[in-house]
Amino acid sequence: MSEIDDHSVGLVEPQCAEFNEALELASGRRLEQYQLMYECYGELNGDASNAILICHALSGNHHAAGFHSYEESKPGWWDAYIGPGKPIDTSKFFVVSLNNIGGCDGSTGPNSINPETQKPWGPDFPRLRVRDWVNSQARLADLLGIQCWAAIIGGSLGGMQAMRWSLEYPERVKNCIVIASAMKLSAQNIAFNETARQAICSDPEFAEGHYQQQDIIPRAGLSVARMIGHITYLSGDGMGEKFGRQLRSGTFEQGQDEPVEFQIQSYLRYQGEKFSTSFDANSYILMTQALDYFDLAREYDHDPVKAFCHAQCKFLVVSFTSDWRFAPARSREIADALMAAGKSVSYAEIESDAGHDAFLLPNQRYETVFSNYLKGIAQQLEVSNNAQ
Amino acid sequence: MRSDLDIISTWIKPGQKVLDLACGDGALLERLQEQGVNGYGLEIGPEQISRCIARGVNVVEQNLDQGLGNFADNSFDTVVMTQALQTMRFPHLVLQEMLRVGQECIVTFPNFGHWRARWHLAFSGRMPVSDLLPYQWYDTPNIHFCTFKDFEVLCQELSIEIISRRVTTQGSGRMIKQALPNFFGITAMYHLRKR
Numbered sequence: 173m174s175e176i177d178d179h180s181v182g183l184v185e186p187q188c189a190e191f192n193e194a195l196e197l198a199s200g201r202r203l204e205q206y207q208l209m210y211e212c213y214g215e216l217n218g219d220a221s222n223a224i225l226i227c228h229a230l231s232g233n234h235h236a237a238g239f240h241s242y243e244e245s246k247p248g249w250w251d252a253y254i255g256p257g258k259p260i261d262t263s264k265f266f267v268v269s270l271n272n273i274g275g276c277d278g279s280t281g282p283n284s285i286n287p288e289t290q291k292p293w294g295p296d297f298p299r300l301r302v303r304d305w306v307n308s309q310a311r312l313a314d315l316l317g318i319q320c321w322a323a324i325i326g327g328s329l330g331g332m333q334a335m336r337w338s339l340e341y342p343e344r345v346k347n348c349i350v351i352a353s354a355m356k357l358s359a360q361n362i363a364f365n366e367t368a369r370q371a372i373c374s375d376p377e378f379a380e381g382h383y384q385q386q387d388i389i390p391r392a393g394l395s396v397a398r399m400i401g402h403i404t405y406l407s408g409d410g411m412g413e414k415f416g417r418q419l420r421s422g423t424f425e426q427g428q429d430e431p432v433e434f435q436i437q438s439y440l441r442y443q444g445e446k447f448s449t450s451f452d453a454n455s456y457i458l459m460t461q462a463l464d465y466f467d468l469a470r471e472y473d474h475d476p477v478k479a480f481c482h483a484q485c486k487f488l489v490v491s492f493t494s495d496w497r498f499a500p501a502r503s504r505e506i507a508d509a510l511m512a513a514g515k516s517v518s519y520a521e522i523e524s525d526a527g528h529d530a531f532l533l534p535n536q537r538y539e540t541v542f543s544n545y546l547k548g549i550a551q552q553l554e555v556s557n558n559a560q
Numbered sequence: 561m562r563s564d565l566d567i568i569s570t571w572i573k574p575g576q577k578v579l580d581l582a583c584g585d586g587a588l589l590e591r592l593q594e595q596g597v598n599g600y601g602l603e604i605g606p607e608q609i610s611r612c613i614a615r616g617v618n619v620v621e622q623n624l625d626q627g628l629g630n631f632a633d634n635s636f637d638t639v640v641m642t643q644a645l646q647t648m649r650f651p652h653l654v655l656q657e658m659l660r661v662g663q664e665c666i667v668t669f670p671n672f673g674h675w676r677a678r679w680h681l682a683f684s685g686r687m688p689v690s691d692l693l694p695y696q697w698y699d700t701p702n703i704h705f706c707t708f709k710d711f712e713v714l715c716q717e718l719s720i721e722i723i724s725r726r727v728t729t730q731g732s733g734r735m736i737k738q739a740l741p742n743f744f745g746i747t748a749m750y751h752l753r754k755r
Contacts, residue, residue: 488613507620508630511600514577518613519620523606537606544614 179255180247181213181238181262188278189315195273195308198301205287208312209234209278210270213254214262216316219560222553223318224260225309226250226269227326227333230401230459231451233277236269237262252534259542264550265322270312272305274458282454283384295381295454302329302466306336310344322549323347327531328498329459332466335506338483339468347549348483349542351490352531354502355468355476355509361497364404365460368397372453381454390453395444397456402443407494407527415439476509486516488545490538492530493523518545564668564747565591567726568640571666571751572597576637579662581624581654582644586612593617599636625649628657636662643747645669646702652714655752659720664753671727673707673742692746708742715752723751 176182186209195203211234216223226236228249237254239247248254248269256263271279274297282297313321324345326334331353338348357365372378375393379386403411415436422432472479487510491503500521507519520541524530530538565588572578574596580589583601585608592599593616602622603609612619622630625648639662641654646669648654658665670692671677680688687697695702706714708727715722727745729737737744 504622504630511620512632512635514598516618517600517620518609518618519622520606520609520613521621537610540610541613544610547614548616 176239176242179257180251181255183242184211184213184235184238184240184248186211186234186240186278189312191308191311191315193311195304195311197298197304199299201298203273203280203298206273206280206308207278208270208273208280208308210268210312211235211237211248212316213237213267213269214265216266216318217553217557219557220266220316220318221320221322221556222264222550223266223268223313223316223321225313225321225324225337226254226260226267227305227309227324227330228269228272229326229328229330230463231447231456232271232330233275234269234271234279235277237267250532252532253539253542259539259546260325261543261546261550264553265546268312268316268318270309272300273308274300274305274455274462276452276455281452282381282458283452292384293454294384295457297454297458300458300462302332302336302462303340305333305462306340309333309337310341313344319344321345321347322553323349323546325349325351326353327351328353328528329463329466332463332468335468336466338485338487339479342482342484345485347488347545348485349488349490349545350503350506352492352495352498352503352528353506354498355506356466357464358502362464364400364497365464368400369457369460371396371400372457378453381457383453389448391445391448394448394451394453394456395441397444397453398447398451399440399444402440404497405528407496407525409494410525410527411436413525476505477512480509480513480515483510483513483515487518488541489517489519490531490541491519491521492526492528492538493521494525495528495530497528563728564642564749567749568642568666568668569595571724572638572640577635579631579636579639581639581641581658582647583612583617583619584608584642586615586617586619588640588642589617589619590615624654627653628661631661633660634663637664638662639665640667641665642668643670646704646706648704651704651706652718655714655720656718659752659754664723664751666749666751668747668749669706669711670702671708671742671745671748672705673709674746675743678743708745708748711748711750715750719755720752721755723753725750 189208192205235248236250237248254260271277274281282293286293324334324337331350334348372393375390377388378390418435420433420435420438422430469476469479489507491500510517522538578599580601583603589601601619639658645651677688726749727741728747
């Protein structure tokens with residue numbers, strides 16, 4: 173049973189929104205109907221001006237904060253930052269978190285039934301781009317009566333969604349918080365994603381993506397994919413400090429031929445195995461492809477300054493020193509482009525040895541920067557509400 | 561409010577775009593924002609950055625010793641640096657960068673030629689330690705001290721035009737102190753542009 177303290181949003185219940193109007197996708201295909209799983213924390217104010225949208229990263233979902241039951245062992249994935257008195261303060265803001273289409277936690281995705289064939293979509297699910305998620309999120313905003321978000325916040329792939337929002341729906345977002353993200357992936361990043369995808373595809377149990385119909389799961393492939401990902405989400409120093417060369421079993425004593433297992437081996441295997449039973453392989457492929465395809469300025473003559481000229485909101489950009497997957501340099505490029513475009517922006521580079529994962533973990537300075545910025549938004553809301 | 565900020569505020573016109581180097585807690589930018597000036601502060605201190613964000617001032621974490629290469633030529637009306645030139649590794653390069661990025665620039669720094677500093681060095685034979693400069697020589701962020709005269713010689717060498725110059729002084733006898741700035745000035749304030 174979990175401890176639920178005063179700073180937790182407590183017990184939460186996921187909701188499901190059905191959309192029957194077709195969603196035109198960037199690929200030219202369309203999704204005739206789809207559903208989105210989402211959760212809400214806090215209360216929407218009278219003029220619906222205090223809403224915050226949380227965009228999840230690669231393997232995230234709608235369960236960002238609180239607990240689904242007293243039996244749940246861990247809270248939502250961003251519980252450290254969402255709750256009463258936390259940086260994303262649910263006593264002031266109405267927070268919406270959803271599972272994106274293409275995901276595997278209840279929103280329409282490769283493991284859903286294709287209404288045309290009455291079989292799981294599997295590998296035939298339309299390939300998605302970040303803008304498709306943004307468009308589907310805008311429909312959810314319409315449904316919830318939110319004309320303009322007080323803030324859209326995302327880390328990593330979530331940050332890409334937040335930035336895309338600022339360009340696609342400039343009048344519908346007041347603040348955009350982009351954490352440990354990038355305007356496009358580097359070749360090295362795409363290489364890691366491709367290796368992960370190949371690990372999945374080369375598993376015989378993947379069955380070219382039709383594993384669901386055969387009632388099998390490419391467990392080994394997905395597990396290796398996650399292990400690769402996991403290594404890149406940590407920093408070398410952080411990993412060294414946590415695991416070093418500690419042994420889990422075996423010995424190097426002379427005359428001993430017992431097999432040796434390092435702690436890091438068993439840790440990675442555990443992470444891989446856990447992930448392989450909780451995540452869908454086709455979703456993983458689809459999500460990593462969306463990451464690879466994202467290029468903020470592609471249709472703005474590859475000029476990020478020109479792209480950001482379309483934005484009307486204020487920006488907060490945050491990076492972490494030891495993050496080599498989404499290095500601080502990538503975030504500085506965002507801040508530089510925003511300054512050159514004359515947009516309101518603040519940028520902080522947070523000292524951390526937790527690598528890319530730092531955006532999910534408690535960190536004093538990160539919390540201060542984050543909450544100071546959001547307090548400013550809350551104050552402005554109060555001022556404008558008092559003025560009315 | 562620091563009096564040097566008062567003077568700087570009068571040198572910057574409403575509607576201008578400003579870059580404040582080593583902007584500290586954002587006090588100047590906040591004040592400039594109130595008079596319709598847009599800008600960004602660059603800062604490296606984590607606590608200062610948090611304070612800027614709390615004030616609603618745009619602040620970007622950047623190490624000035626690594627230059628301003630991320631800013632285009634003449635992308636700002638005015639580039640400001642208050643009380644930080646003496647902490648830079650290469651003050652002359654910073655000055656040149658400021659005038660590349662901005663049409664004009666404003667610099668303030670503590671005057672090492674102030675009579676108290678001279679007195680301290682002359683009679684105690686040791687590096688001055690005062691309220692304004694409270695550090696010991698071996699543990700100070702202020703690594704490049706200069707006097708008014710030194711600074712003006714540098715401006716000459718770098719072909720920098722001095723638009724105006726002010727000093728802050730202490731106590732009475734303001735007239736005579738303004739007339740002998742290198743002796744009585746505590747803080748030097750320069751408004752500069754390319755010649």
